[in-house]
Amino acid sequence: MMTREQWLVNLESAVATNATAALAKPRKIAKILSVVQAAGSQADHLQSQLLDRAEQAGSGVPACRAGCAYCCVIRVATTPVEAIRIADWLTRNRTEDELATLRRELEDYNRAVEAEYFATRRPCPFLRADSYCGIYEVRPVSCRSYFSFDLSACVDHFQNNLPSRIPKLDDTLVFGRTISAGLARATPGEPRFVDLHRSVLRALEPGARERFLGGEVIFADCAVT
Secondary structure, X not given: OOOHHHHHHHHHHHHHHHHHHHOOOOOOHHHHHHHHHHHHHHHHHHHHHHHHHHHHOOOOOOOOOOOOOOOOOOOOEEOHHHHHHHHHHHHHXXXXXXXXXXXXXXXXXXXXXXOOOHHHOXXXXXXXXXXXXXXXXXXXXXXXXXXXOOHHHHHXXXXXXXXXOOOOOHHHHHHHHHHHHHHHOOOOOOOOOEEHHHHHHHHOOOOHHHHHHOOOOOOHHHEOO
16 A cells, blocks of 8 residues: 555656656747646645645534635745746736736835745735635645634734634645645746745746747746745
8 A cells, every 4th residue: 555655756746757757848828838737736635635634534624714814924934936836827817907916016025025924914916806816726736725614713813913823734734845846846947946936026027938948047046035
């Protein structure tokens, strides 16, 4: 019988193989978008299974609901290919004026949180006024993997700045990180993990996605260590 560790190794390897094939030269945006979408769907499916098992075992059910955004003030690490997908989606779904506004908001956000990321309690620039995620369809795997079982703990931790430990299902985080690690292996030369807001801002720069498709390293200064 395969151990859990072996299964995770195989999962990362399978994601990496698919992503590497999608980024084979010449890189094509359609292939990149397809493989990142598949990884996100795989993450969603695995997370759903894990949460169902947790509920059946009496471990609780997620307190997360649409419009609940208490956790949307923390640093988000993503992968270069996910940043490319998000930027491409924004370009196709936002007007030029909306994109210009978003770029200014991202620049302002990055300056504000540069010194002390979490202490600013600055909401994610992708968060809409109604507290719904503005990029929900293409949100990173790391966002897809975070679930809380206690709303009051989220309020204490994120809104009231109290050191409350948020009860969450660690397996969803592990599986999400494994899928993300597979995606990260497809872009040698780029940082494995990049800051969501800095990398999307970079990918929205004129010509950035074209340079990435040409094999140029564009996220060197967006790394998350």
